[in-house]
Amino acid sequence: MIVDLRSDTVTRPTPAMRQAMAEAPVGDDVYGEDPTVTELERRVATLLGHEAGLFVPSGSLGNQLGLRLLVGPGEEIVCDGGAHIARAELGAAAVFSGITFRTWQAERGLLDVDAVERLIAPNAGPYQVSTVAIEVENTHNFGGGTVQPADRLAAVQALAREHGLGLHLDGARLWNAHVATGTPLAELAGGFDTVSVCLSKGLGAPVGSVLVSSAERVAQARVWRKRYGAGMRQVGILAAAGLHALDHHVARLADDHARAARLAAALGADPAAAPTNIVVLDVDDAAAVAAVAAEQGVLVSALGPRLLRLVTHLDVDDDGIDRAVTVLRPHVRG
C-alpha cells in the first residue's frame, strides 16, 4: 500500500462524490445553461463574500484571470518570493498578460506588511514600473501551509486601499485557513478584489477552482476564460464534485491538520510550523530521502536540495501516518 504525501492534489474522488457527479443536472456552460456549475459559482461567491464566481479548470487559471483583471501589460504586481504565482505558474502572468513581478522575502510565507510597504511603487512615473496590485497566498504552500494572521491581512488591505492598489488572494487552500482558525470564509476573502479557491486540493474534487470577484469583473473573466480556450460545456459533472466537497470535505480538513501536526512532531519539526496540512522538513539531501522513502512505499516531494514537503489529505489515514513516520524517521534530524 502506497502512502502518497506528495500533495493534496493526489486524492481520488470518493464513491459518494462519483455518485453526485453521475447524477448532476447539466447543460452547456458556455451558454450559461449548466445549472450545477451556476449553483457552484453562486455558492462559492456567497461563502467568500463576493458578488459572483467563475468555475475554471485549475487554480493556475483562477489566479491568472484574477491577475489579468487587476494588472495591465507593463505594470507590476508584488508578492512574496515563494508565492505560487511567482514560482510555479511557469511565467504565465508574463506570457499571457505582460505582467511583471517584484517580490519580498517571507519567512515561511508569512505576510510581512512592512516589507510590502517598502517594496510597492504606485504611480512610479515614466521611468519605473508602477505597482498596481498586491498578491497574498493563504494558506501558503511552499511556506508549509502557513496561515496568514488576521491583523496582517487587515494591514495589507489598508495599505492597498491607501495607495489605490488591487488585491488578489490565492486561496487555493483557503478552506484550510478557515478550518484552522475558525474565521468565516467571507472574512478571510471579503477584503480582496479577486480570489481564487481550489476544489481539487484538500477538498478532494478531481478538478476545478472558482474565481470570485464583483459581477463586473467576473463577466470580464468569463470572456478571458473563453479566449484562453477554457470555456467548458456540460461540466456540471465536475462542478457536482465541488458541491459535494463543500458539503462533506471542509470540516474534515481538521483531521488532515491533526495528522500533519503528528507527522511534524514525530519527525522532529516544530508542530507550530505545520499549522494546517503541510509539513516542510529540512534534510541533508531531499532527493535522496525521497528516493529511499519511495522504495518503501512512502511518497514525498523534494522541493529543493534540502527541503522535503509532506502533505496530508483525504486519502491518508492514521496508519499511513504511522508508516510514513517509521520510514522517514531514520533520515531526518531531530
Ligand SMILES: Cc1ncc(COP(=O)(O)O)c(C=O)c1O
Ligand atoms: C497555492 C497554490 N496556488 C495555486 C495552485 C495551482 O493550482 P492548479 O494545480 O490547479 O493549477 C497551487 C497548486 O498546487 C497552489 O498550491
